[in-house]
Amino acid sequence: MQTQTFPNSVSRDDTQTAAPRKAVFRVGFRNHMARNFDGQMNLFRIMLMYRETLGVMVLQIDEQAAIRFGFGLSPNQPNPQDLSSVLAQLNGVDTFAIKFPLYSTDQGLNALSDFAAARKVEKTGAADGAAMVKSQKKIVRQLSQQTYRNLFARAVDSTDGFRERLSWFWTDHFSVSARGRKLGVLMPTMIDSAIRPNLSGKFSDMLMAVNLHPAMLEYLDQSSSIGPNSDFAQKRKNKGLNENLAREMLELHTMGVGGGYSQTDVRELAELLTGLRVNAKGVRYNPVFAEPGTEYILGKSYGGEEEELRHIKQFLRDISVNPITAKHLARKLAVHFISDMPSEDLIEHMADKYLASDGNLHEIYSAMLSHTSAWETPRAKVKQPFDFVVSVHRALGGSGQGILALKRGRFNSQTHVPMRLMGQNFLQPDGPDGWPEDGEHWITPAGLAGRVQFAMQMAETMDGDVDPRAFVTQAVGRDASKDIHLAAARAESKIEGLALILASPDFNRR
Amino acid sequence: MNDQTRRKFLLNTAALGCSAAASPLVTPVTFASTPWDNRLVVIVLRGAMDGLDVVRPYGDKMFAQHRPDLAKTDAIDLDGFYGMHGGLSDLSPLWDQGQLAFAHSVSTPYRNKRSHFDGQDLLEAGYASLDERRRMGTSGWLNRMLTLVPNVETETAYAVGQDDLLLLQGDAPHASWAPGRSLLMSAQGQLLLNRMYESDPLFHASAEVAIELTEDLMAIGDMDGMMDEMDSMQDQMKANNQAIKLAKRAGALAEFAADRLNEDSRIAAFSIGGWDTHRNQKVIIQKPLSQLSTAILTLREKLGANWDKTAVLCMTEFGRTVRQNGTQGTDHGTGGAMLMAGGAIRGGKVYGKWPGLADENLFNNRDLMPTADVRSYGAIAMRHLFGIAPNDLERVVFPGLDIVDDPRFIL
Structure with a gap:
């Protein structure tokens, strides 16, 4: 040599x-x-x-x-x-979201409505129908291109790197695939409307914002979940629950797989979530689709006479500070940022701080960063x-x-x-x-x-x-x-x- | 230029006050503007070509002792003393016709450190030392020569290929062109990559196949078409036609250069890498040799009648160790060789003073002792081809160069 x-x-x-x-x-x-x-x-x-x-x-x-x-x-x-x-x-201030802005959820919903309207005109056979669809397609494509650009620009430009990384961490935690036109348009709006504003506050705020965002409800088929005994189901046959959102809420968003919830909990939660729907204007709670009665989830009762959105919110607040949720979040953060096999000590520490602060994300981050193992085993x-x-x-x-x-x-x-x-x-x-x-x-x-x-x-x-x-x-x-x-x-x-x-x-x- | 090349064309408008609007591709070309009729092509051989392997001093009895294995591979006798590496056999007819020559035991003024970057930097910048290079800023010797000539247009000189050669950077305008993305990693690059991956088990496990795949990714070219190609990649891997791809690439560069030289361009420069043969040299050097051979033969073919007015100078940053190493290769050295081709060359001759290979004749007891500054060959070529005054050559183009004697290698 x-x-x-x-x-x-x-x-x-x-x-x-x-x-x-x-x-x-x-x-x-x-x-x-x-x-x-x-x-x-x-x-x-x-x-x-x-x-x-x-x-x-x-x-x-x-x-x-x-x-x-x-x-x-x-x-x-x-x-x-x-x-x-x-x-x-x-x-x-979220400087880099301001510097490299994305379109809002409403703008996304409007673009989809305009697209649907153009499609309708096209189907009537009107002369300018095809041109309308074409121009709407172009608008959607431009939205998507701008989004890609600005998302990369933020990450490359940011002097606030931890915020950028956290925003991607939570976007992944609440994964919605931007596949197809509808989700392609809606998914990116979740980042700036539901995730980034709630990065360092209460986890329950983010959990609610995400699960009340049209992209998540669309992705997990919530609109097709109808209470079997709801007013709506009384009039039509073959309508029923879709457990998708309920299951992922427990398995992915909060407690984690093996988090100790049962199939009954999933089903009860699915019933609680009925009434939550997404339409052209966004997310709405419509009691006509809601399963009447009280739901028992993880040993606690929700709802009763009136079917209202606040019961769902209450459940999300409760589960956000469940000790199993705390550990699940701690582990995910540690695995994402530090090591594929983080120390149990670190996870305990993070979960403790999180619970002690009533589910404050800032506390779980600070617990992670101040723990010795955050700086051990580089790379x-x-x-x-x-x-x-x-x-x-x-x-x-x-x-x-x-x-x-x-x-x-x-x-x-x-x-x-x-x-x-x-x-x-x-x-x-x-x-x-x-x-x-x-x-x-x-x-x-x-x-x-x-x-x-x-x-x-x-x-x-x-x-x-x-x-x-x-x-x-x-x-x-x-x-x-x-x-x-x-x-x-x-x-x-x-x-x-x-x-x-x-x-x-x-x-x-x- | 066909539509394909035109589309891929990119003009370097780094030159002073030269906007895209003034480029000869957008505005009609004025034929009166060319300062001369002769052509110069400079090929930078990146990675340190082993001059002792390419032009072998069989007449020196020490040669076979220093290189028991490397001296044994195929070679073609040139003049009874020197033999040419068998990998350049396609160039034999040029030698016979007096259109191929070599200069042996040449080097830049760079000594002792043996870093590729510094060596190439000095070779292209043309200064006497790295200190001077840093002091004088970024300009290459070909560019400084152009600043001495009136009527130089952007089109007069071309940097061809992916890397915008330092050789042509500077105050004088020049154009550049790169074909589609086709840069391949050299053997040395792959070796270094493998070495880094060895110490990381996760990366090591995937490295070998990954590096092969990378070559195919590179060769495929445009990124958007890449996904479609992924499927057929397994077959491509088996074919292992990297050498052919590389030679094709060199041929494409040479063809483009010839096209431009047949029009208003008078200078073209590009680089051929892959010469860093630390191990298994007899196999690894074949690839760059076949690229070099393809490039020269393509230039000759495509230049047609203009070949007679052309000189091709192929220079490398330094030579390699006189003794072969323990891995059937050679390490970074000092004195090396340069190759010259073209109808304007007085060929069929190996120029230069032979320093000898006895231990006491070696530089630092390891390298071929340089007996001439490689810059003087560049200077003399420009003097005869373009009529640049010796004073300008020694002052502006190659500051501090003393052109002692003229070996008269230009017709």
């Missing part, structure tokens, strides 16, 4: 630049911990441990915060310097294709405006099209259980080939302007492995050097 030694200058530079930042960070971090978290002793201990066992390598909390809890490093943005700033941002998770694609754009200095400015074909080929090759259809998970979390699902020969290809493709766009040796730290972080530095230094062209870094296991993990 060649006798060229691993570039010592790189590691020397690293320690030189890392040292002052580390010092500043330590002070800020420790003060912060002392003020806000009861996990400070643990964290302090682990910081010492890292320093002692790894010598020059320090715990890069700023970079970890950006990589593990955000969409990765960007040369255009400072990394979050401590936990409090990460959490404080969540309580602030235990594989980035999902969306995260990977976004983080490549960020690493290469991309911006939201840059994403908006791409020509259509180029936008497609640099965002959602390569995601399909990596195994993820943007906004279209296979089922209501969302995307798989385990790395084995994503790093398959075909999935990895898609990533390597994308890495090459994006490296090419840099026209050889970036020196791979400097790019290692910029993209992967100060703890990048020796293998990556070696690959970057030995690649035979700059383009390949960048591609190798972007295709490296470290960059593909978080």
Whole structure:
């Protein structure tokens, strides 16, 4: 093998630049911990441990915060310097939703109504019918294109990375596949109307907003669920319950599969949910379809004489603070952000904080971030294709405006099209259980080939302007492995050097 | 240019005050604008071509000792001392007709560090040192030469291929063109990728097949058509026709360059990668050799009568170690070789002073000792082809270069 030694200058530079930042960070971090978290002793201990066992390598909390809890490093943005700033941002204005707006739920519903109206005209055989349908199709297509652009732009641009990641986490938790025209139009509106406004408040608010959103009701067939003894069912035969929404509410949204609920609970909940319907104007509660009487779910009674929406809301409030729900949410968050096999201690801690705050999401996040294991085993998770694609754009200095400015074909080929090759259809998970979390699902020969290809493709766009040796730290972080530095230094062209870094296991993990 | 190429065409308007509206594709071409009739093609061989393998000094008795295995593969005798690698056998007729030549034991002024990027940077920038390169900013020697010439149009010089060559970047206008997405990862890139994946069991498990698949993804080209191609990928993998794909790609670049040179362009530059042969060199070097051979033969064929007025210079960032390594390959070295072709070349000759391969003659006891600055070959070519004054060549194009003697390799 060649006798060229691993570039010592790189590691020397690293320690030189890392040292002052580390010092500043330590002070800020420790003060912060002392003020806000009861996990400070643990964290302090682990910081010492890292320093002692790894010598020059320090715990890069700023970079970890950006990589593990955000969409990765960007040369255009400072990394979050401590936990409090990460959490404080969540309580602030949703800057990037304003900067890169989506259309509203009402606008989506209107577009669908207009489309249906045009179809009606077309069916009458009127001369301009076909043209009307065509123009409505175009409108729908434009809505969808704008949505794709703005969603990518937010993620690439955001300095509020944890909020962006959380918004995708909950969008996946409440998976609705944007397949077909109706859901294609409605699903994205759920993000800004139901999920993002409720990211850090009470979980029950989000749970309600999502389950009272037309996309969710449409996706889980709620409109076809009719109380067997409802007024409506009295007049028509062959109408009955559809348990779909009730089951997913328990199995996916709250308690989790194996959460201890019974088939009777599912059925009773399905009865409680009857009357909840979606029409052209949105979600409505119509007692004509509601099953009369009291429902008993998980040992508690709901409803009675009058069938009203407030009974459903009461159930959602109750189940949101069920201890099993608390654990289910804690585990999902930990698995998504930290490790495919998170520690039970972490989950207990998160669930406790959540329950103690009456189901406040901000508390469950802060419990997660302040727990030692949030900062242990760096890069235990594989980035999902969306995260990977976004983080490549960020690493290469991309911006939201840059994403908006791409020509259509180029936008497609640099965002959602390569995601399909990596195994993820943007906004279209296979089922209501969302995307798989385990790395084995994503790093398959075909999935990895898609990533390597994308890495090459994006490296090419840099026209050889970036020196791979400097790019290692910029993209992967100060703890990048020796293998990556070696690959970057030995690649035979700059383009390949960048591609190798972007295709490296470290960059593909978080 | 046919519609297909026209569609894929992209103009680089980085040049001073040159807007797309002024490009020769949008406005009619003025034929009076070409400054000269001679043509120059520069091919950058990325990854450090092993000059000792491509042009083998069989006449030096140390050669076979340093390279017991590599010296044994097929070669074609050139002049009794040197032999040409068998992978270039298609170029033999050019040698016989005096249209192919080599310069041996050449190098840029780059020494000791042996980094591809720095080496290529210096080769294309044409400066005497990396410090000077940093100080002077981003411009390549071909571009600086163009700044000395009146009547240079965007169309005069072309960067062909995916990477916008540093060689042509700078104040003078130039055009660039890239065919559809077809960049393939080199053997060295694949090796480095595999090495990174080895330490991560999850990635390692998928790496081997993934890298093969990647090649096919790259070769397929446009992303939108990619999904349809996924199904037939298994068959493609078996065919293992990457070498053919690569050669086709090089041929496409050369064909485009020839098309432009037959019109108003006088300079074209592109690159061929894949020369970083750290292991299994006798197999791995075949691919870039066949690309190079295809590119030159395509240029000759497509340039027709203009081939007589053309010089093709193929340069690499540095050579490789004199001794073969433990993995049947060679590592980064210093002195190397360059290849010249074209009707304007005085061919059938290996130029340069041979330094010898005895241990005491080697650079750092490992590399071929350079006996000439590769930049002087570029300078002399431009002097004779384009009439650039020696003073300008030594001051502006290759600052600090001292053109000592003229080997008269241009007719």
